[in-house]
Amino acid sequence: MSHARRIVPRIFxxxxxxxxxxxxxxxSCLQVALDCIRPRLTLTPAIIRLPLRPDIxxxxxxxxxxxxxxxxxxxxxxxxxxxxxxxxxxxxxxxPEALVQELQDGMARRxxxxxx
Numbered sequence: 001m002s003h004a005r006r007i008v009p010r011i012f013x014x015x016x017x018x019x020x021x022x023x024x025x026x027x028s029c030l031q032v033a034l035d036c037i038r039p040r041l042t043l044t045p046a047i048i049r050l051p052l053r054p055d056i057x058x059x060x061x062x063x064x065x066x067x068x069x070x071x072x073x074x075x076x077x078x079x080x081x082x083x084x085x086x087x088x089x090x091x092x093x094x095x096p097e098a099l100v101q102e103l104q105d106g107m108a109r110r111x112x113x114x115x116x
């Protein structure tokens with residue numbers, strides 16, 4: 001496949017990642033702001049494992065962990081030594097499985113599209 005045929009889908013994937021991330025960023029900012037002004041804390045902090053694909057590249061890990069850390073209420077803590085997962089701290093982790101699924105179906109899938 002020619003270089004142009006590979007690059008065009010990646011450009012579209014990057015162009016769709018940006019507005020999606022901005023929407024998620026605004027939602028997270030509003031959620032954290034509400035948490036700050038509520039009289040009672042409703043936080044359920046948790047550390048979760050986000051499984052990574054075996055063929056994930058360093059660039060994908062870098063972008064994914066950076067986007068997670070930029071999102072208010074989440075922080076990438078570490079990448080497993082065998083690159084099998086990311087360790088993530090989140091303020092709202094009452095349902096870790098749902099959070100992992102949301103990250104895989106949303107952010108991780110979009111990041112993968114930029115590099116594949």
